[in-house]
Amino acid sequence: MGGLKLHFLLFFLFMVLILGCRKSSPDEKVMIKEVWSRPVGMAAMSGEADSSHAHHMNMKHGEQYTGVVYMTIQNPASTPDTLISAESDICERIELHQSIMKGDQMFMQRVEGGLEIPPQKSVALKPGSYHLMMLGVRKSLKEGDTFPVTLHFQKSGSMIVESKVRY
Template structure:
């Protein structure tokens, strides 16, 4: 019995690294590879607010794209819509916001080169209260459902975090 338990623990994928920014915990940062010639891509991550006040993701940037926006995708009455989130994405206290395919996501516009599986894409997240954090998106395969599905390890770091 012990051998079965040990083998299941040893065979489990490593937990993705997390980065803390003020009261926020950011994890599961990833993207999908893009076909040659694609000018847009998507970025995904999870933001948990462990504090007692809301915070907002107000800006995102990265050197690999001319512009990165937070978008929301929704289906209403059978019609899919996608739009930029105005005035930032709020993360309420005690809540988790997941940016994932089919919902909120980072829309990377005018990519400078195709995103290839295995690439590491540093993005700068600017929060209203928590400040600036650099998170690295791990590029998975074209049809990836997320980093856990690939068994990949996330690589994140904080860079120049400032309090506002």
């Protein structure tokens, strides 16, 4: 009976070791949650926006109108993945930006080389932090609208998500 217990214990320890040291499977792709954007409307573009929400609607960058996309990216894998780029038919291009506070002013800077998503962690793209900046927005986006955004990851590949417009 003692030998049987020892064999069972060794088998159990072996299984714990194997399962604990397993590598990520190719199926462990990043997961995207809570994708949303701010309204970009003709009223905002013409300066007729309700002042209570005007600062949320869009900004003029040169002669282009811009919008933002926020989300939470979860990486269940045991290795990092990187958000390389994004695109959407509703704008000319999308850049990854980070908001940075310098003194009492907030600045945005483009993030070069992508955004690493650490293994078994989440990264939030949110106001005042990382975000996807839509440049050259081609159409009005009002609260409740949705539009597709294609995200390109180094390991997880490309995936299409729907962004819901809200305040």
